[in-house]
Amino acid sequence: MATESEVDKVDPIHQFGITKIMDFGEIGGVPFAFTNSALFMVITVAVIALFLILSTNGRGLVPTRMQSLAEMAYEFIANMLRESAGTEAMKFFPLVFSLFMFILVSNLLGMVPYFFTINSHIIVTFCMAMLVITTVIIYGFMRNGIGFLKLFWPSDIPMFVMPLIVPIEIISFLSRPISLSVRLFANMLAGHIALKVFASFILMLGGFGVIGYAGAVLPFAMTVALTALEVLVSFLQAYVFAILTCMYLNDAIHPSH
Amino acid sequence: MADKGAFDGASRRRGHAGKQSDLLPEGQFERRLEKLDAALDEVRPKPQRTSGPVQTRGADYSNALRMSSEFVAAILVGTILGWGLDKVAGTKPWGMIILMMLGFAAGVMNVLRTAGTTTTPQSGGEPGATTALDEDDD
Amino acid sequence: MEAEAARLIGAGIACIGVGAAGIGVGNLFGNFLAGALRNPAAADGQFGRLIFGFAVTEALGIFSLLIAFLILFS
Numbered sequence: 001m002a003t004e005s006e007v008d009k010v011d012p013i014h015q016f017g018i019t020k021i022m023d024f025g026e027i028g029g030v031p032f033a034f035t036n037s038a039l040f041m042v043i044t045v046a047v048i049a050l051f052l053i054l055s056t057n058g059r060g061l062v063p064t065r066m067q068s069l070a071e072m073a074y075e076f077i078a079n080m081l082r083e084s085a086g087t088e089a090m091k092f093f094p095l096v097f098s099l100f101m102f103i104l105v106s107n108l109l110g111m112v113p114y115f116f117t118i119n120s121h122i123i124v125t126f127c128m129a130m131l132v133i134t135t136v137i138i139y140g141f142m143r144n145g146i147g148f149l150k151l152f153w154p155s156d157i158p159m160f161v162m163p164l165i166v167p168i169e170i171i172s173f174l175s176r177p178i179s180l181s182v183r184l185f186a187n188m189l190a191g192h193i194a195l196k197v198f199a200s201f202i203l204m205l206g207g208f209g210v211i212g213y214a215g216a217v218l219p220f221a222m223t224v225a226l227t228a229l230e231v232l233v234s235f236l237q238a239y240v241f242a243i244l245t246c247m248y249l250n251d252a253i254h255p256s257h
Numbered sequence: 258m259a260d261k262g263a264f265d266g267a268s269r270r271r272g273h274a275g276k277q278s279d280l281l282p283e284g285q286f287e288r289r290l291e292k293l294d295a296a297l298d299e300v301r302p303k304p305q306r307t308s309g310p311v312q313t314r315g316a317d318y319s320n321a322l323r324m325s326s327e328f329v330a331a332i333l334v335g336t337i338l339g340w341g342l343d344k345v346a347g348t349k350p351w352g353m354i355i356l357m358m359l360g361f362a363a364g365v366m367n368v369l370r371t372a373g374t375t376t377t378p379q380s381g382g383e384p385g386a387t388t389a390l391d392e393d394d395d
Numbered sequence: 396m397e398a399e400a401a402r403l404i405g406a407g408i409a410c411i412g413v414g415a416a417g418i419g420v421g422n423l424f425g426n427f428l429a430g431a432l433r434n435p436a437a438a439d440g441q442f443g444r445l446i447f448g449f450a451v452t453e454a455l456g457i458f459s460l461l462i463a464f465l466i467l468f469s
Contacts, residue, residue: 164359164362167356167359168359168362168363168366169363169366171331171334171335171338171356171359171363172331172366172367175327175330175331175333175334175335175360175363175364175367176330178330178333178334179323179327179330179331179367182326182329182330183322183323183326186326187322232315232318235315236315236318236319237322239315239319240319240322240323244323332457332460336464340464340468343469349469350465350469353461353464353465353468353469354461354465357457357460357461357464358461361453361454361457365446365449365450365453368446368449369446372442372446
């Protein structure tokens with residue numbers, strides 16, 4: 001029964017708690033501190049920077065393993081951007097590449113036990129989504145002027161359905177940052193909660209003695225499978241975020257449908 | 258896409274051969290076919306065929322994620338907009354009703370757009386369709 | 396306070412319709428997949444009808460969700 005009280009402490013939400021590491025007091029009534037979330041953002045950026053700097057340090061004509069990995073990531077994003085938004089969009093390559101690497105590395109770091117998953121907080125993903133959408137809006141107006149509004153005005157549609165289509169297009173546009181951020185956030189949150197719940201089943205069954213040990217094999221296998229799935233989801237979410245960024249940039253560059 | 262065409266061609270050839278083997282001596286045609294298949298297997302690029310299904314599975318999964326979240330997000334945005342409009346303009350139930358329906362329409366359109374741009378590269382949907390993952394062969 | 400409780404219960408009951416729409420969408424896609432596996436060549440041509448059926452089915456689910464929201468927020 002000692003395990004019983006231990007099991008009671010298993011709280012799948014606890015892993016997402018934010019703790020202050022260094023408190024700087026308040027600025028304008030808003031608490032200002034260096035939290036574990038910020039720490040892991042710094043770690044993520046440091047990992048990416050170290051990886052890219054060290055791997056491209058040799059600049060070999062015949063790449064080493066690390067260099068070819070870095071080149072692969074570069075080529076992957078560059079091809080994606082070029083295919084979906086044209087060569088003109090290559091000026092946004094740093095944005096897309098940074099977003100992709102940041103999401104990918106932070107998701108993968110979040111898979112390490114006891115590490116904090118940055119993207120399980122909607123404010124982080126929403127900030128990234130708003131960064132993308134704001135870039136799209138500002139660049140769209142800068143490049144096309146008022147013609148950017150043609151995005152909401154499909155050209156090959158009869159006039160009398162326009163009052164219906166235009167609000168639909170506007171809602172569709174406004175839903176983009178929501179879907180972009182909620183997808184990443186919800187996948188990370190749900191995946192980690194599911195992992196935690198299945199892992200706690202192992203502890204719970206282990207409390208029943210020998211039969212429990214035998215039964216605990218099932219949730220253990222499930223946990224292993226879920227871990228693999230989570231790694232896949234980490235890649236996919238980073239990929240989806242990057243490709244949607246490319247598509248939205250395409251809208252900013254070529255606003256007419 | 259390229260190797261899919263080759264595969265279709267091979268199966269068609271095999272079906273054709275089934276008819277023809279009635280005329281030819283028993284077994285001889287089968288042996289020639291096997292030899293041809295072995296020769297073709299050497300010539301055909303293998304890594305593309307093995308990496309194909311895994312990549313498309315990932316692409317399908319990401320498409321499913323995109324569609325469902327975009328559908329729900331459009332309805333959410335429509336509802337929230339309608340609710341806010343009701344709050345501001347005082348048109349109590351109607352803003353939410355109308356904008357939620359519009360949001361639903363926007364969600365269906367999002368799904369259609371996602372599906373239209375990413376499915377069926379082999380059936381020749383749109384030539385300029387963006388198929389990101391499975392277009393590494395050109 | 397009891398009217399408040401009845402309101403919340405009513406909103407909850409209205410959400411059953413969303414589940415029913417879920418059954419409908421499941422039926423729709425399941426049958427589409429069954430048909431598409433029997434005749435894959437014809438599947439792509441019916442995609443528009445699939446989406447049309449999905450929209451109509453899901454609209455009823457959205458309708459009940461709308462009723463739930465209306466009960467809750469107005």
